[in-house]
Amino acid sequence: MYVWIWRHLPGPLTVRLLQVLLLVLAVSALLLFVIFPWIEPHLPINQVTVPAQK
Amino acid sequence: MPKHSMVAEPPAASPPSARASMTTGDKVRLVLRGIGQTLITLGLVVLLFVVYEVWITNLFARAENDRIAHKLEQQFAKGDDPILTLPGGGDSTIPIGTGIANIYLPRLGSDYHWTIVEGDDQESLAKGPGHYPQTALPGQRGNFGVAGHRVGKGEPFLNLDKLKSGDAVIIETESDWYVYRVLGSPVGKDPQNLTVQVKDTAGGTHTVPGREIVDPSAGRVLLPIPNDTNSADKPAEALMTMTTCHPKFTAAQRMIVHAKLTGTVAPLMQDGKRVEKMPPAIRELYSEVKS
Numbered sequence: 322m323y324v325w326i327w328r329h330l331p332g333p334l335t336v337r338l339l340q341v342l343l344l345v346l347a348v349s350a351l352l353l354f355v356i357f358p359w360i361e362p363h364l365p366i367n368q369v370t371v372p373a374q375k
Numbered sequence: 376m377p378k379h380s381m382v383a384e385p386p387a388a389s390p391p392s393a394r395a396s397m398t399t400g401d402k403v404r405l406v407l408r409g410i411g412q413t414l415i416t417l418g419l420v421v422l423l424f425v426v427y428e429v430w431i432t433n434l435f436a437r438a439e440n441d442r443i444a445h446k447l448e449q450q451f452a453k454g455d456d457p458i459l460t461l462p463g464g465g466d467s468t469i470p471i472g473t474g475i476a477n478i479y480l481p482r483l484g485s486d487y488h489w490t491i492v493e494g495d496d497q498e499s500l501a502k503g504p505g506h507y508p509q510t511a512l513p514g515q516r517g518n519f520g521v522a523g524h525r526v527g528k529g530e531p532f533l534n535l536d537k538l539k540s541g542d543a544v545i546i547e548t549e550s551d552w553y554v555y556r557v558l559g560s561p562v563g564k565d566p567q568n569l570t571v572q573v574k575d576t577a578g579g580t581h582t583v584p585g586r587e588i589v590d591p592s593a594g595r596v597l598l599p600i601p602n603d604t605n606s607a608d609k610p611a612e613a614l615m616t617m618t619t620c621h622p623k624f625t626a627a628q629r630m631i632v633h634a635k636l637t638g639t640v641a642p643l644m645q646d647g648k649r650v651e652k653m654p655p656a657i658r659e660l661y662s663e664v665k666s
Contacts, residue, residue: 322409322412322413323412349423352420352423352424352427353423353426353427353431357423357424357427357431361428362497365626366428366624366625366626367497367524367527367528367620367626368591368620368626369500369522369523369524369525369532369618369619369620369626369629370495370500370507370522370618370629371589371591371592371593371594371596371597371618371629371631372592372594373495373507373508373509373510373520373594373597
Protein backbone atom coordinates (compact mmCIF):
# COMPACT_ATOMS: atom_id res chain seq x y z
CA MET A 322 0.00 0.00 0.00
CA TYR A 323 2.71 2.44 1.04
CA VAL A 324 4.85 1.47 -1.95
CA TRP A 325 1.86 2.01 -4.22
CA ILE A 326 1.24 5.49 -2.77
CA TRP A 327 4.92 6.37 -3.07
CA ARG A 328 4.98 5.33 -6.72
CA HIS A 329 1.97 7.45 -7.52
CA LEU A 330 3.26 10.64 -5.93
CA PRO A 331 4.48 13.04 -8.61
CA GLY A 332 7.59 15.20 -8.56
CA PRO A 333 11.19 14.87 -7.36
CA LEU A 334 12.25 13.35 -4.02
CA THR A 335 11.89 16.49 -1.86
CA VAL A 336 8.42 17.23 -3.24
CA ARG A 337 7.38 13.65 -2.62
CA LEU A 338 8.67 13.71 0.95
CA LEU A 339 6.70 16.90 1.52
CA GLN A 340 3.57 15.25 0.19
CA VAL A 341 4.13 12.23 2.43
CA LEU A 342 4.46 14.56 5.42
CA LEU A 343 1.22 16.31 4.46
CA LEU A 344 -0.58 12.99 4.03
CA VAL A 345 0.59 11.76 7.44
CA LEU A 346 -0.51 15.02 9.07
CA ALA A 347 -3.89 14.91 7.34
CA VAL A 348 -4.54 11.32 8.42
CA SER A 349 -3.41 12.10 11.99
CA ALA A 350 -5.68 15.14 12.17
CA LEU A 351 -8.60 13.13 10.83
CA LEU A 352 -8.03 10.48 13.49
CA LEU A 353 -7.42 12.89 16.39
CA PHE A 354 -10.17 15.37 15.75
CA VAL A 355 -12.89 13.40 13.98
CA ILE A 356 -12.60 9.65 14.37
CA PHE A 357 -11.32 9.33 17.96
CA PRO A 358 -13.82 11.80 19.46
CA TRP A 359 -16.52 9.89 17.64
CA ILE A 360 -15.61 6.36 18.78
CA GLU A 361 -14.47 7.31 22.26
CA PRO A 362 -17.90 7.55 23.95
CA HIS A 363 -18.53 3.96 22.87
CA LEU A 364 -15.48 2.67 24.72
CA PRO A 365 -15.83 1.57 28.36
CA ILE A 366 -12.60 3.16 29.56
CA ASN A 367 -13.99 6.52 30.58
CA GLN A 368 -16.60 5.64 33.16
CA VAL A 369 -16.04 7.63 36.33
CA THR A 370 -19.56 7.80 37.71
CA VAL A 371 -21.71 5.62 39.88
CA PRO A 372 -25.47 5.53 39.28
CA ALA A 373 -26.92 8.35 41.36
CA GLN A 374 -30.18 7.67 43.11
CA LYS A 375 -32.57 10.17 44.59
CA MET B 376 19.75 3.69 2.64
CA PRO B 377 16.60 1.68 2.08
CA LYS B 378 14.58 4.82 1.33
CA HIS B 379 16.80 5.60 -1.64
CA SER B 380 16.70 2.11 -2.98
CA MET B 381 12.92 2.45 -3.03
CA VAL B 382 13.18 5.73 -4.88
CA ALA B 383 15.74 4.37 -7.27
CA GLU B 384 13.10 1.93 -8.42
CA PRO B 385 11.01 4.18 -10.71
CA PRO B 386 7.53 3.15 -11.87
CA ALA B 387 8.94 2.45 -15.31
CA ALA B 388 11.21 -0.24 -13.86
CA SER B 389 8.19 -2.36 -13.01
CA PRO B 390 6.23 -2.66 -16.21
CA PRO B 391 2.58 -3.78 -16.06
CA SER B 392 3.61 -7.16 -17.40
CA ALA B 393 5.62 -7.76 -14.21
CA ARG B 394 2.43 -8.47 -12.32
CA ALA B 395 1.38 -11.15 -14.75
CA SER B 396 4.69 -12.97 -14.49
CA MET B 397 4.63 -13.09 -10.69
CA THR B 398 5.70 -16.42 -9.26
CA THR B 399 3.86 -18.04 -6.37
CA GLY B 400 6.64 -16.83 -4.11
CA ASP B 401 6.09 -13.24 -5.28
CA LYS B 402 2.39 -13.49 -4.54
CA VAL B 403 2.98 -14.88 -1.05
CA ARG B 404 5.50 -12.11 -0.37
CA LEU B 405 3.00 -9.49 -1.60
CA VAL B 406 0.28 -10.78 0.68
CA LEU B 407 2.59 -11.08 3.67
CA ARG B 408 3.89 -7.58 3.10
CA GLY B 409 0.32 -6.29 2.91
CA ILE B 410 -0.55 -7.98 6.21
CA GLY B 411 2.63 -6.65 7.82
CA GLN B 412 1.96 -3.09 6.72
CA THR B 413 -1.65 -3.29 7.90
CA LEU B 414 -0.57 -4.49 11.34
CA ILE B 415 2.08 -1.79 11.64
CA THR B 416 -0.50 0.81 10.62
CA LEU B 417 -3.01 -0.45 13.20
CA GLY B 418 -0.29 -0.33 15.85
CA LEU B 419 0.46 3.29 15.01
CA VAL B 420 -3.25 4.15 15.12
CA VAL B 421 -3.55 2.61 18.60
CA LEU B 422 -0.49 4.58 19.75
CA LEU B 423 -2.03 7.73 18.35
CA PHE B 424 -5.22 6.95 20.26
CA VAL B 425 -3.23 6.77 23.50
CA VAL B 426 -1.72 10.18 22.68
CA TYR B 427 -5.24 11.45 22.08
CA GLU B 428 -6.60 10.03 25.34
CA VAL B 429 -3.89 11.22 27.70
CA TRP B 430 -2.89 14.44 26.01
CA ILE B 431 -5.20 15.88 23.35
CA THR B 432 -8.38 15.47 25.45
CA ASN B 433 -6.61 17.31 28.28
CA LEU B 434 -6.03 20.29 26.02
CA PHE B 435 -9.68 20.31 24.96
CA ALA B 436 -10.97 19.92 28.53
CA ARG B 437 -8.71 22.59 29.99
CA ALA B 438 -9.66 25.08 27.28
CA GLU B 439 -13.35 24.35 27.73
CA ASN B 440 -13.12 24.53 31.52
CA ASP B 441 -11.26 27.85 31.39
CA ARG B 442 -14.02 29.21 29.18
CA ILE B 443 -16.68 28.03 31.66
CA ALA B 444 -14.65 29.39 34.59
CA HIS B 445 -14.47 32.79 32.92
CA LYS B 446 -18.21 32.79 32.33
CA LEU B 447 -18.88 31.81 35.95
CA GLU B 448 -16.56 34.55 37.17
CA GLN B 449 -18.56 37.10 35.19
CA GLN B 450 -21.76 35.68 36.70
CA PHE B 451 -20.29 35.93 40.21
CA ALA B 452 -19.24 39.52 39.57
CA LYS B 453 -22.82 40.36 38.68
CA GLY B 454 -24.07 38.67 41.84
CA ASP B 455 -25.76 36.03 39.74
CA ASP B 456 -25.59 32.75 41.66
CA PRO B 457 -26.35 29.67 39.53
CA ILE B 458 -27.11 27.57 42.62
CA LEU B 459 -29.36 30.08 44.33
CA THR B 460 -32.08 28.66 46.55
CA LEU B 461 -35.45 29.82 45.31
CA PRO B 462 -37.75 31.85 47.62
CA GLY B 463 -40.04 28.80 47.80
CA GLY B 464 -37.21 26.73 49.26
CA GLY B 465 -36.45 24.59 46.22
CA ASP B 466 -33.31 24.74 44.12
CA SER B 467 -33.18 26.59 40.86
CA THR B 468 -32.82 24.43 37.76
CA ILE B 469 -29.25 24.59 36.57
CA PRO B 470 -28.63 24.05 32.85
CA ILE B 471 -26.57 20.90 32.25
CA GLY B 472 -22.99 21.65 31.26
CA THR B 473 -22.77 25.10 32.84
CA GLY B 474 -20.46 26.08 35.68
CA ILE B 475 -21.78 26.07 39.24
CA ALA B 476 -18.77 26.41 41.56
CA ASN B 477 -14.98 26.25 41.68
CA ILE B 478 -13.00 23.54 43.40
CA TYR B 479 -9.52 23.91 44.92
CA LEU B 480 -7.48 21.11 46.46
CA PRO B 481 -4.49 22.57 48.34
CA ARG B 482 -2.90 19.10 48.63
CA LEU B 483 -2.63 18.92 44.85
CA GLY B 484 -0.89 22.27 44.53
CA SER B 485 -1.70 25.97 44.49
CA ASP B 486 -2.36 25.81 40.75
CA TYR B 487 -5.07 23.17 41.13
CA HIS B 488 -8.38 24.72 40.18
CA TRP B 489 -11.38 23.48 38.23
CA THR B 490 -14.84 24.81 37.64
CA ILE B 491 -17.44 22.19 38.51
CA VAL B 492 -20.09 21.86 35.82
CA GLU B 493 -23.64 20.67 36.30
CA GLY B 494 -24.21 17.13 35.04
CA ASP B 495 -22.69 13.66 35.30
CA ASP B 496 -23.04 12.73 31.61
CA GLN B 497 -20.02 12.16 29.34
CA GLU B 498 -20.45 15.50 27.61
CA SER B 499 -20.45 17.48 30.86
CA LEU B 500 -17.54 15.52 32.28
CA ALA B 501 -15.46 16.31 29.19
CA LYS B 502 -15.56 19.93 30.40
CA GLY B 503 -14.38 19.29 33.95
CA PRO B 504 -15.59 17.72 37.19
CA GLY B 505 -19.37 17.34 37.13
CA HIS B 506 -22.00 17.65 39.84
CA TYR B 507 -24.48 14.76 40.05
CA PRO B 508 -27.74 16.71 39.54
CA GLN B 509 -29.69 14.42 41.91
CA THR B 510 -27.37 15.17 44.82
CA ALA B 511 -27.14 18.11 47.23
CA LEU B 512 -25.58 21.41 46.21
CA PRO B 513 -22.44 22.88 47.86
CA GLY B 514 -23.03 23.79 51.50
CA GLN B 515 -26.36 22.00 51.71
CA ARG B 516 -27.17 19.24 54.14
CA GLY B 517 -26.85 15.89 52.45
CA ASN B 518 -24.25 14.72 50.00
CA PHE B 519 -22.73 16.98 47.32
CA GLY B 520 -21.66 14.49 44.64
CA VAL B 521 -18.96 15.29 42.09
CA ALA B 522 -17.56 13.00 39.39
CA GLY B 523 -14.28 13.61 37.59
CA HIS B 524 -11.99 11.90 35.10
CA ARG B 525 -8.86 10.17 36.33
CA VAL B 526 -6.98 9.97 33.02
CA GLY B 527 -7.57 12.28 30.09
CA LYS B 528 -10.35 14.89 29.76
CA GLY B 529 -8.25 17.22 31.89
CA GLU B 530 -7.88 14.45 34.48
CA PRO B 531 -9.14 16.60 37.39
CA PHE B 532 -9.19 13.62 39.76
CA LEU B 533 -5.93 11.98 38.61
CA ASN B 534 -4.41 12.36 42.07
CA LEU B 535 -7.54 11.99 44.17
CA ASP B 536 -5.78 9.12 45.95
CA LYS B 537 -3.12 11.57 47.20
CA LEU B 538 -5.64 13.31 49.47
CA LYS B 539 -5.09 12.54 53.14
CA SER B 540 -7.59 12.51 55.98
CA GLY B 541 -8.41 16.04 57.10
CA ASP B 542 -7.24 17.61 53.82
CA ALA B 543 -9.22 20.67 52.76
CA VAL B 544 -11.51 20.53 49.74
CA ILE B 545 -12.40 24.12 48.95
CA ILE B 546 -15.60 24.89 47.06
CA GLU B 547 -16.14 28.47 45.93
CA THR B 548 -19.68 29.53 45.14
CA GLU B 549 -21.07 32.98 44.54
CA SER B 550 -22.28 33.26 48.13
CA ASP B 551 -19.62 31.39 50.11
CA TRP B 552 -16.30 29.61 50.27
CA TYR B 553 -17.01 26.16 51.70
CA VAL B 554 -14.27 24.18 53.37
CA TYR B 555 -14.90 20.45 53.30
CA ARG B 556 -12.41 18.09 54.87
CA VAL B 557 -11.64 14.53 53.83
CA LEU B 558 -13.10 12.17 56.43
CA GLY B 559 -10.94 10.03 58.66
CA SER B 560 -9.30 10.23 62.00
CA PRO B 561 -6.48 10.78 62.80
CA VAL B 562 -5.77 13.49 60.21
CA GLY B 563 -2.85 13.51 57.78
CA LYS B 564 -3.08 9.78 57.10
CA ASP B 565 -4.12 7.69 54.12
CA PRO B 566 -7.93 7.79 54.50
CA GLN B 567 -8.56 4.37 52.92
CA ASN B 568 -9.32 2.55 56.15
CA LEU B 569 -10.15 5.52 58.36
CA THR B 570 -13.72 6.38 59.25
CA VAL B 571 -15.73 8.95 61.16
CA GLN B 572 -19.25 8.95 62.55
CA VAL B 573 -21.77 11.05 60.62
CA LYS B 574 -24.95 12.15 62.38
CA ASP B 575 -28.53 11.99 61.19
CA THR B 576 -31.30 14.29 62.41
CA ALA B 577 -32.65 11.68 64.83
CA GLY B 578 -29.33 11.57 66.69
CA GLY B 579 -28.18 8.32 65.13
CA THR B 580 -24.65 7.91 63.83
CA HIS B 581 -23.35 6.24 60.69
CA THR B 582 -19.82 5.14 59.91
CA VAL B 583 -18.43 6.74 56.74
CA PRO B 584 -14.91 6.06 55.41
CA GLY B 585 -12.57 8.74 54.09
CA ARG B 586 -11.86 6.78 50.94
CA GLU B 587 -13.28 3.58 49.55
CA ILE B 588 -12.90 1.51 46.41
CA VAL B 589 -16.26 0.24 45.22
CA ASP B 590 -18.01 -1.55 42.41
CA PRO B 591 -19.11 0.68 39.47
CA SER B 592 -22.73 0.00 40.43
CA ALA B 593 -22.37 1.26 44.02
CA GLY B 594 -24.67 4.29 43.78
CA ARG B 595 -25.14 4.04 47.55
CA VAL B 596 -21.96 6.10 48.08
CA LEU B 597 -23.90 9.13 46.84
CA LEU B 598 -26.80 8.76 49.27
CA PRO B 599 -27.43 11.75 51.59
CA ILE B 600 -25.74 9.69 54.28
CA PRO B 601 -23.22 7.67 52.25
CA ASN B 602 -23.89 3.91 52.21
CA ASP B 603 -26.98 4.30 54.42
CA THR B 604 -29.81 2.86 52.35
CA ASN B 605 -32.44 3.56 55.01
CA SER B 606 -34.28 6.51 53.48
CA ALA B 607 -35.87 7.30 56.85
CA ASP B 608 -32.51 8.63 58.06
CA LYS B 609 -32.18 12.32 57.28
CA PRO B 610 -28.68 13.82 57.12
CA ALA B 611 -27.79 16.38 59.76
CA GLU B 612 -24.49 17.30 58.14
CA ALA B 613 -23.24 18.58 54.80
CA LEU B 614 -21.07 15.97 53.12
CA MET B 615 -19.28 15.82 49.80
CA THR B 616 -18.45 12.76 47.73
CA MET B 617 -16.01 12.65 44.83
CA THR B 618 -16.01 9.73 42.40
CA THR B 619 -13.51 8.71 39.74
CA CYS B 620 -12.39 5.53 38.02
CA HIS B 621 -10.00 3.04 39.55
CA PRO B 622 -7.41 1.75 38.91
CA LYS B 623 -6.05 4.36 36.52
CA PHE B 624 -6.76 3.68 32.82
CA THR B 625 -9.57 1.27 33.63
CA ALA B 626 -13.21 1.39 34.57
CA ALA B 627 -13.16 -1.79 36.66
CA GLN B 628 -13.92 0.00 39.92
CA ARG B 629 -14.59 3.45 41.35
CA MET B 630 -12.54 5.38 43.83
CA ILE B 631 -14.70 7.34 46.24
CA VAL B 632 -13.53 10.10 48.58
CA HIS B 633 -15.91 11.43 51.21
CA ALA B 634 -15.53 14.80 52.92
CA LYS B 635 -17.51 16.82 55.41
CA LEU B 636 -18.26 20.54 55.58
CA THR B 637 -16.28 22.04 58.45
CA GLY B 638 -16.33 25.73 57.73
CA THR B 639 -17.77 28.54 55.65
CA VAL B 640 -15.94 31.72 54.75
CA ALA B 641 -17.63 34.80 53.30
CA PRO B 642 -16.24 36.11 50.00
CA LEU B 643 -14.24 39.32 50.01
CA MET B 644 -16.34 42.36 49.25
CA GLN B 645 -15.35 45.75 47.95
CA ASP B 646 -17.86 48.58 47.50
CA GLY B 647 -20.68 46.08 47.92
CA LYS B 648 -19.30 43.91 45.13
CA ARG B 649 -17.82 40.45 45.34
CA VAL B 650 -14.08 40.39 44.72
CA GLU B 651 -12.63 37.45 42.80
CA LYS B 652 -9.87 36.75 45.31
CA MET B 653 -9.22 34.14 47.99
CA PRO B 654 -10.09 35.33 51.49
CA PRO B 655 -7.09 35.08 53.89
CA ALA B 656 -8.79 32.27 55.85
CA ILE B 657 -8.90 30.20 52.65
CA ARG B 658 -5.37 31.13 51.64
CA GLU B 659 -4.14 29.85 55.01
CA LEU B 660 -5.35 26.35 54.13
CA TYR B 661 -2.53 26.10 51.61
CA SER B 662 0.13 26.42 54.31
CA GLU B 663 -1.36 23.36 56.06
CA VAL B 664 -0.25 20.95 53.37
CA LYS B 665 3.28 22.35 53.05
CA SER B 666 4.29 21.21 56.53
